[in-house]
Amino acid sequence: MGDTFAIKILSRAAGKKVREGEIVFVEPDYILTHDNSSAIVGKFESTVPGGRVRYPERVAIVLDHVIPAASSKHAAGHRKVREFVREQGIANFYDIGVGVCHQVMPEVGLVKPGSIVVGSDSHTCTYGAFNCFATGIDRTEAAGIWITGRTWFKVPRTINIELTGGLGAGVSAKDLILTIIGDVGAGGANYMAVEFNGPAVGGLRICDRMTIANMGIEMGAKIAAFPSNIVTSKYFEALDIPITGAIWSDFDAEYARTLEYDLENIVPVIACPHQVDNVVPVEEMVGMKIDQIFLGTCTNGRVEDLKAAADILKGEKIHSSVRMLVAPASRIEYLKAMKMGIVQDLVTAGAVVLPPGCGPCLGAHQGALAPGEKCLSTANRNFKGRMGEKEAEIYLSSPETAAVSALTGTIRDPREVLK
Amino acid sequence: MTVFHYPQKDINTDLLFPGKYTYTCSTGPEIKEHLLEDLDPSFAEAVQAGDIIIAGENFGCGSSREHPSLGLKHIGLKAVIASSFARIFYRSAINQGLLLVQSPEAVEHYTEGDDVTVDPAAGEVRVGDRVFNFPSLPDEMLEILRDGGLLNHIKKQYTRGDGA
Numbered sequence: 001m002g003d004t005f006a007i008k009i010l011s012r013a014a015g016k017k018v019r020e021g022e023i024v025f026v027e028p029d030y031i032l033t034h035d036n037s038s039a040i041v042g043k044f045e046s047t048v049p050g051g052r053v054r055y056p057e058r059v060a061i062v063l064d065h066v067i068p069a070a071s072s073k074h075a076a077g078h079r080k081v082r083e084f085v086r087e088q089g090i091a092n093f094y095d096i097g098v099g100v101c102h103q104v105m106p107e108v109g110l111v112k113p114g115s116i117v118v119g120s121d122s123h124t125c126t127y128g129a130f131n132c133f134a135t136g137i138d139r140t141e142a143a144g145i146w147i148t149g150r151t152w153f154k155v156p157r158t159i160n161i162e163l164t165g166g167l168g169a170g171v172s173a174k175d176l177i178l179t180i181i182g183d184v185g186a187g188g189a190n191y192m193a194v195e196f197n198g199p200a201v202g203g204l205r206i207c208d209r210m211t212i213a214n215m216g217i218e219m220g221a222k223i224a225a226f227p228s229n230i231v232t233s234k235y236f237e238a239l240d241i242p243i244t245g246a247i248w249s250d251f252d253a254e255y256a257r258t259l260e261y262d263l264e265n266i267v268p269v270i271a272c273p274h275q276v277d278n279v280v281p282v283e284e285m286v287g288m289k290i291d292q293i294f295l296g297t298c299t300n301g302r303v304e305d306l307k308a309a310a311d312i313l314k315g316e317k318i319h320s321s322v323r324m325l326v327a328p329a330s331r332i333e334y335l336k337a338m339k340m341g342i343v344q345d346l347v348t349a350g351a352v353v354l355p356p357g358c359g360p361c362l363g364a365h366q367g368a369l370a371p372g373e374k375c376l377s378t379a380n381r382n383f384k385g386r387m388g389e390k391e392a393e394i395y396l397s398s399p400e401t402a403a404v405s406a407l408t409g410t411i412r413d414p415r416e417v418l419k
Numbered sequence: 420m421t422v423f424h425y426p427q428k429d430i431n432t433d434l435l436f437p438g439k440y441t442y443t444c445s446t447g448p449e450i451k452e453h454l455l456e457d458l459d460p461s462f463a464e465a466v467q468a469g470d471i472i473i474a475g476e477n478f479g480c481g482s483s484r485e486h487p488s489l490g491l492k493h494i495g496l497k498a499v500i501a502s503s504f505a506r507i508f509y510r511s512a513i514n515q516g517l518l519l520v521q522s523p524e525a526v527e528h529y530t531e532g533d534d535v536t537v538d539p540a541a542g543e544v545r546v547g548d549r550v551f552n553f554p555s556l557p558d559e560m561l562e563i564l565r566d567g568g569l570l571n572h573i574k575k576q577y578t579r580g581d582g583a
Contacts, residue, residue, distance in 0.1 A: 023557050036484075039445040047570045048577065066442050073443050122483040122507055138485035138511035144569045152559060186429045187477030191506050220480060222506055275429060362438040383433035383481060385457040390437075 002250020004158040005225055006193040009133045009247050013116055018155045027150045030058050030092075030110050032119030033142050034101045035065040038077035040120065041084045043143035053088045054149035060092040061085060062104050067096035067357045070365035099330025099356040102126040102214065102298035107332055112236065113228040114245025118142075118151065123298050123380065125216040128194075128225035129209035130232055131246055135222050156222050157256040158193040158249075159184075163200035165263040170418035172308070173208035174300060174378065174398035177215045178269045180261065182279030190220030192256060195249055200263050201226060206235050207304040214299045215380050218276040268414055270376075271396035274384040282401055285411045290395070291373040293324040293406050296354070297361045300378035300399050301329030303336040309403035310337075310345040312417060318350035322409035324402075325367045326351045327359035349406075363388030376411065378402050420497070421470045422535050423462060426526070428476040432508065434458040435479065435487035444486065447493030454490045468495030471535050473526055475501065479508025485515065492517040492568070498537045500544060502526045513560050516568035520544050525551040 011018045013026040033040055044051070053059055061081060069075035078096070085093040094104050102123055105111050113131035117124065120142040127134035137151070145151050161180065194216050209226050216224025228246035236243050268282040295309050306328060318324050326346055328334035334356050337343050347353060360367030361379040368388035369375055375387060375394050382394035400414035434457050436450065444450050455462040478501040479487060488511040491499065499512070502523040512519045518539055525544045529535070533547040542555045556564065566572035
């Protein structure tokens with residue numbers, strides 16, 4: 001039997017053939033941190049006072065979580081990070097407004113096929129979209145890697161997800177990944193790698209791959225990865241980055257489990273409170289009143305997502321009973337959306353545009369909910385208290401479902417208008 | 420010694436420590452105030468060093484924030500015993516030097532009022548009158564745990580002069 005992507009990429013990094021379950025030490029190609037870098041700086045400095053970051057060129061820092069600073073305390077944290085990157089000569093620093101870290105990393109060319117990337121953010125698994133072995137770690141471990149340049153992995157077993165067919169009108173990659181998470185469960189891929197294979201992979205755009213890989217963690221996955229193909233080649237060609245390290249599973253790789261999805265059968269779905277695996281067809285939720293709609297995040301804040309919403313909202317008015325917040329995933333995506341008239345359409349319809357960043361997703365500032373309110377969000381988590389209020393409810397959907405629901409302030413099936 | 424029993428599965432990191440505090444609280448004392456705030460508002464006040472948490476499957480799923488593991492280590496929690504742990508939380512607990520015991524049998528057997536003790540060296544957890552074995556960590560992780568977490572471990576390596 002052949003080997004999985006996880007075995008092959010970790011074998012290459014470890015310089016020896018590794019087995020599933022084995023602990024290997026590797027030097028990640030990049031270590032991403034964000035606003036939490038200020039706490040990591042504190043840990044770094046107390047562990048190695050006056051020390052230098054081992055590989056400053058492998059460190060990437062993006063300020064995105066609470067931007068612009070919501071309070072003096074947040075501002076002090078940001079300042080600490082700016083001082084640290086200056087002192088340590090960290091060139092890969094992206095200050096507020098550049099975008100959400102998981103959008104920025106690929107945009108600036110810091111993730112490449114075959115790379116190993118870790119980040120002090122659970123959605124670091126997003127880079128699996130680009131054929132990376134990418135996974136989340138905590139702040140302490142990030143500080144450790146700044147110091148030593150290396151960390152350990154247990155070589156995971158792999159779930160293979162075979163995709164065939166094509167998505168129907170009004171159905172998106174978000175509906176696909178939510179459907180998969182609903183089936184696998186919040187812990188169903190815990191400690192495991194997930195590979196996406198099958199003929200339908202060739203028909204997925206980069207933005208679709210990112211939406212899917214981004215949510216791998218919501219089923220517990222260590223990584224969620226795609227093969228490098230013509231879609232990734234075009235992406236990196238546009239960035240003028242040669243693809244040299246692409247790697248993928250053998251055709252006869254041995255998987256712990258294989259799941260098959262025919263994309264023709266996927267329907268618009270919603271993840272209901274307070275679990276991402278609490279997934280039901282939109283049809284069953286039609287008519288439920290919502291107070292806020294949030295379009296954005298590392299899951300669904302790209303220009304394709306904004307366009308999907310604008311196509312529905314253009315020339316219409318967002319219903320007066322609901323407020324709609326839009327946060328582009330990055331400055332580049334924001335500019336693309338401006339150039340295409342998408343921002344104009346959304347604002348004219350009544351949406352409130354927030355700066356490129358994580359926005360209301362984590363409940364630390366902008367767009368917090370009041371007790372008892374319901375939010376329909378294109379983000380990746382609907383945990384209790386996630387948007388700043390434990391008595392609020394968060395429902396997760398595609399941009400299409402979010403936009404069509406904005407017209408009435410109640411949940412609607414996007415297939416009503418997209419046929 | 421008190422046992423805090425939260426048998427439901429998928430207790431996520433937002434329930435263990437709300438995201439809204441993640442960039443304004445980072446030290447043990449700051450974190451302690453909000454630990455488990457949206458799961459059990461009485462926990463932060465009641466918990467003491469040496470106490471134990473017993474939980475269900477996939478404990479600690481969600482965010483990579485380390486406030487839950489750091490906070491529980493800070494208050495001197497003896498261990499979290501769960502049917503299973505989410506990967507990032509598991510890793511984070513090792514990094515903080517917090518003992519995790521994966522034993523679905525022990526969780527299943529526990530009833531309110533049972534005395535619970537953990538012997539990490541022997542890999543044994545006693546619940547009432549029953550003893551259950553739990554898998555030991557790989558040596559590399561045990562060393563980090565014994566040194567009191569990853570950064571203490573790194574500090575020791577540097578002191579010995581064999582740091583990377």
